[in-house]
Amino acid sequence: MRAVVQLGYGGPPEVLGVRELDLPSLGDGEVLVRVRAASVHPDVWHVVTGLPRALRLMGSGVRRPSNVVPGTDMAGEVESVGAGVTRLRPGDEVLGETLGGMQWRNGGAYAEYVAVAEDALAVKPSQVTFEQAATVPTAGLIALANLPDQDQAPSQRVLVNGAGGGVGAIAVQLARSWGAQVTAVDHTRKLDLLRALGADRVIDYTTDDVTRSSDRYDLVFDVVGNHPFSAYRRVLADDGAYGLIGHDQFGAQGRRWLGSIPRMFGLMARSPVERRLPRPSFKAPDRTASMARLRDLLEDGAITPVVARAFPLEQVPDALELLASGQAVGRIVVVP
Known part of the structure; x- marks a missing residue:
């Protein structure tokens, strides 16, 4: 099969190329998927560049990636199944994430075929394209x-900062499905997209600082983390909640060794005395149940992915550079 191969850490044009590899072998409970589309998202950029450097100690590989094929989520057709697989059969159209747990490592999705655990897959809704479906799992x-x-959501006023990216766009749509009033913050070029996704109000961060607003929100969902929590306290309701995803803006913030890890640990340390911060939980969600829920949201139209551009395997470096530029309006995918 043809696959993108990563030979080291660095700029995508310098470390990525397309090679012929053997088909993946199947273990018990695994499915061989013919990849029709795979998403391009920030975790892939981090593993290809090796930034922040701490990620290399989290399973990626110290000097070079232990798995040489990048990509973690995809959509495609089941080619064959391994022993113990009971839910899927050849010909099924599926979407899913190729890795469990920590995503700062390669997962083999940028290839014509990939082996995936059955419990990481959901059947693709028929009205959703492979390109759309591939953008959903990780985000x-x-x-x-x-x-x-939804039944525990802090009322109805939700602010999503970084709403035009993969995670942010889904957060906007999920909050709208609750019936919340959603304010979406992003760059000028993405505001029309956010309106189309259902945002009640959009804010252009290039001209307005949302943390200086007189408005108050019951939930601040902060994808990009370009303001400290102390700034968001000014716009949070007294009983509101704050959640940080911790996007490092593709190294622009200069945290080349630890990235946003110190900030995340700092918020966790404050959570026992700051009621608006979530209590840390180290229990992983049930992946099969979560994938089934995403599948239902796609089926019902609560989530409608918008694909900006598709690239062939040979142009994965260009796809990653477009992602890091922030210019894309919608998601970027790779089509083997």
């Missing part, structure tokens, strides 16, 4: 894991 799982459940 959707992050959004589900960090947003409150």
Whole structure:
């Protein structure tokens, strides 16, 4: 099969190329998927560049990636199934995430075929394209894991900062599905997209600082983390909640060794005395249940992915550079 191969850490044009590799072998409970589309998202950029450097100690590989094929989420067709697989069969159209747990490592999705655990896959709704479906798993799982459940949501006024990216766009749509009033913050070029996704109000961060507003929000869902929590306290309701995803803006913030890790630990340390911060939880969500929920949201139209551009395997470096530029309006995918 043809696959993108990463030979080291660095700029995508310098470390990525397309090679012929053997088909993946299947273990018990695994499915061989013919990849029709795979998403381009920030975790992939981090593993290709090796930034922040701490990620290399979290399973990626110290000097070079232990798995040489990048990509973590995809959509495609089941080619064959391994022993113990009971839910899927050849010919099924699926979407899913190729890795469990920590995503700062390669998962093999940028290839013509990939082996995936059955419990990481959901059947693709028929009205959703492979390109759309491929954009959902990683971003959707992050959004589900960090947003409150609808019946526990802190009322109706929700602010999403970084709303035009993968996680932010899903957060906007999920909050709208609750019936919340959603304010979406992003760059000028993405405001029309956010209106189309259902945002009640949009704010252009290039001209307005949302933390200086007189408005108050019951939930601040902060994807990009370009303001400290102390700034958001000014716009949070007394009983509101704040959640940080911790996007490092592709190294622009200069934290090349630890990235946003110190900030995340700092917020966790404050959570016992700051009621508006979530209590830390180290229990992983049930992946099969979460994928099934994402599948239902796609089926019902509560989530409608917008694809900006598709790239062939040979142009994955260009795809990653477009992602890091912030110019894309919608999601970027790779089509083997």
